[in-house]
Amino acid sequence: MAVSKDEAQQRLKSFLDICRRLGLKATPQRLHIFRVVAETDEHPEADVIIAKVREVMPTVSADTVYRTLAFLEDNGLIQKLSRLHGCARYDANLRKHHHFVCVKCGAAWDFYCEKLDTFAVPDEVTNLGTVESLHAELHGICKACQAALGE
Amino acid sequence: MAVSKDEAQQRLKSFLDICRRLGLKATPQRLHIFRVVAETDEHPEADVIIAKVREVMPTVSADTVYRTLAFLEDNGLIQKLSRLHGCARYDANLRKHHHFVCVKCGAAWDFYCEKLDTFAVPDEVTNLGTVESLHAELHGICKACQAALGE
DNA sequence: TCCTAATTAGGAACTAATCCTATTTACAAC
DNA sequence: GTTGTAAATAGGATTAGTTCCTAATTAGGA
Numbered sequence: 001m002a003v004s005k006d007e008a009q010q011r012l013k014s015f016l017d018i019c020r021r022l023g024l025k026a027t028p029q030r031l032h033i034f035r036v037v038a039e040t041d042e043h044p045e046a047d048v049i050i051a052k053v054r055e056v057m058p059t060v061s062a063d064t065v066y067r068t069l070a071f072l073e074d075n076g077l078i079q080k081l082s083r084l085h086g087c088a089r090y091d092a093n094l095r096k097h098h099h100f101v102c103v104k105c106g107a108a109w110d111f112y113c114e115k116l117d118t119f120a121v122p123d124e125v126t127n128l129g130t131v132e133s134l135h136a137e138l139h140g141i142c143k144a145c146q147a148a149l150g151e
Numbered sequence: 152m153a154v155s156k157d158e159a160q161q162r163l164k165s166f167l168d169i170c171r172r173l174g175l176k177a178t179p180q181r182l183h184i185f186r187v188v189a190e191t192d193e194h195p196e197a198d199v200i201i202a203k204v205r206e207v208m209p210t211v212s213a214d215t216v217y218r219t220l221a222f223l224e225d226n227g228l229i230q231k232l233s234r235l236h237g238c239a240r241y242d243a244n245l246r247k248h249h250h251f252v253c254v255k256c257g258a259a260w261d262f263y264c265e266k267l268d269t270f271a272v273p274d275e276v277t278n279l280g281t282v283e284s285l286h287a288e289l290h291g292i293c294k295a296c297q298a299a300l301g302e
Numbered sequence: 303t304c305c306t307a308a309t310t311a312g313g314a315a316c317t318a319a320t321c322c323t324a325t326t327t328a329c330a331a332c
Numbered sequence: 333g334t335t336g337t338a339a340a341t342a343g344g345a346t347t348a349g350t351t352c353c354t355a356a357t358t359a360g361g362a
Contacts, residue, residue, distance in 0.1 A: 024308075024309095025358080025359050027309065029309085029310075030309090043250075043259045046349075046350080047349080059312090060311080061312055062312090062349090062350075063311075063351070064309080064310060066349095066350065067309085067351090100279050100280070100282070108193075109279055110192065112275075113273050116287075119287075121289060122262060124263075125260075128251050128260050128293055128294065129251070129253060129292050129294050129296070129297060130291045131251070132292070133289070134288075134289050135287070135290070136270075136285055137285075137287075138276060138282050138284070138285050139285075140280050141280050142279055142280035143280050176327080176328050176329075176340065177329095178328070178340065178341080180341075196318095197318075197319080198318080210342070210343090211341085212341070212342045213319080213343090214320070214321080214341080214342075215340080217318095217320070218341090
């Protein structure tokens with residue numbers, strides 16, 4: 001539980017606003033799932049969220065949780081972390097590098113940046129542990145997708 | 152095909168060296184899989200690699216490809232990009248932030264950094280498309296895991 | 303209170319990745 | 333070159349995570 005009562009209240013309000021605006025139902029399941037995600041700072045995986053949700057509402061289906069998470073993400077109420085464990089794309093470029101990823105087509109480009117490689121990490125982080133590397137992931141829209149959108 | 156002939160040659164040599172050093176076999180399958188990964192800069196997913204491998208060696212099993220990729224990764228010949236799309240951890244922190252991830256235990260911490268949020272992206276990248284966000288992922292070892300290793 | 307489109311539960315299906323095991327093979331020792 | 337053996341393979345089975353399907357339920361406006 002990392003967020004303040006005020007912040008939690010605020011988030012709940014955003015949630016209800018969005019439902020009203022889109023004509024979607026604020027079901028008890030959705031509210032509860034949202035609360036579970038909003039009340040932690042542990043970046044949980046879906047199975048952890050499902051388990052926590054079921055502590056209070058044991059019959060909620062996995063599908064409902066996944067659907068709700070997708071709904072929350074689509075509406076900017078939560079984010080998915082991307083570059084954590086358990087990945088699936090490979091890169092034989094062994095030079096230290098970073099990535100630009102097109103959010104439309106998913107293509108990824110390598111780039112090099114001395115300033116990022118030598119970036120002075122905030123004390124806030126060095127207090128958490130030893131930092132071994134910094135990898136930057138830039139998100140945006142590639143030229144090809146821009147052209148396609150413009151048509 | 153992004154790498155030069157020389158670089159490819161060099162990588163192949165590293166590969167054979169590592170096999171010899173570890174007493175592992177340089178099978179035709181391994182060599183071929185390594186070549187396929189080393190010869191692209193498209194950050195392919197495993198299924199793409201499997202398909203490309205099978206263009207030349209149709210009977211190679213998925214298991215062999217996955218095992219070989221893990222082997223190459225363990226020995227630093229390739230890197231995995233963490234799931235750029237389709238990830239599985241969630242975060243309700245909507246402030247612009249970055250992550251410190253412990254490579255031992257997988258725990259993740261949010262942190263804030265104005266200098267990263269306003270980082271001037273290299274022209275190299277702005278030529279590729281429109282950049283919308285920069286997310287930094289720091290890898291290292293958290294205090295708890297350091298303590299556990301020290302014992 | 304009623305109506306209806308949205309939502310749900312829960313099991314089936316799908317997909318990516320790994321495991322299992324009998325067979326094959328690289329390669330070191332002779 | 334032969335041989336012996338541990339390592340590696342193919343390919344089917346299995347597992348885990350996620351999404352799909354459908355009949356039943358429900359939120360919320362009229």
